[in-house]
Amino acid sequence: MGYELVQVNIGRLRAPLDDPSLKGFVDGLEPINALADAAPGFVWRLQTEDGDATSVRAFEWDVHDSAGVLINMSVWTSVETLAEFVYSPGHLAVLKRRREWFHPVKEAFTALWWVPAGQRPTPADAEDRIRLLRAHGPTPEAFTLRIHFPPPGSAAEEPVEGRPDWLCPA
Incomplete structure (x- = not known):
């Protein structure tokens, strides 16, 4: 049986999605999703029937003092293909701006796990x-x-340390 990798990340919004301060984030959603959809190793992403991931309700217990929580969840063929997308120039440019739109989270806000293909x-x-x-x-x-x-x-069941270039991209 083959396995695929699930990734989820959440963000606590600094303002509602229709607030002008989130315009850069909202305007970037469609291009970033298209970039992910075309990336090698991409399999699937969570979205409504209309293709809107921002209206998926989840993590309401984790809102704290934010304007709400957004969830991003996708499935990939491997850790390597996910990391290549996450640290690709197009996605990294948006990732570097996340503090403009989301509150810092001290707890884990992203998780990965394997599911049957x-x-x-x-x-x-x-x-x-x-x-x-x-x-x-x-x-x-x-x-x-x-x-x-x-x-x-897998033959190896021990944890693997991520590659340095994944952790400290240029």
Whole structure:
């Protein structure tokens, strides 16, 4: 049986999506999603039937003093293909601006895990994995790009340290 990698990341909004201070973020959603959709190793991303990921309701327990929580969840063929997209110039330019639009989060706000190929995760699955990572740190059930695990049934089952160029992109 093959496995695919799920990634989820959440952000606590500094303002509602229709606020002018989030215009740069909102205007960048469609191009970044198109970049992801065309990236090698991309399989699927969470969105409504209308193609809108911003209207998916999840993580309402994690709002704190923010204007709401956005969830981004996608499935990739491997840790390597996900990392190549995350640190690609187009995505990295947006990633570097995240503090303009989102509150800093001290707890884990992104998690990765393996699912059988073809299985699509739910927002409830994502909430469970973020909670697991926050409670226990990286494990085979919920991990990060910095410390990740191979798919179930792999010869090596020990954690793998992410490549330095993933962690400190130019």
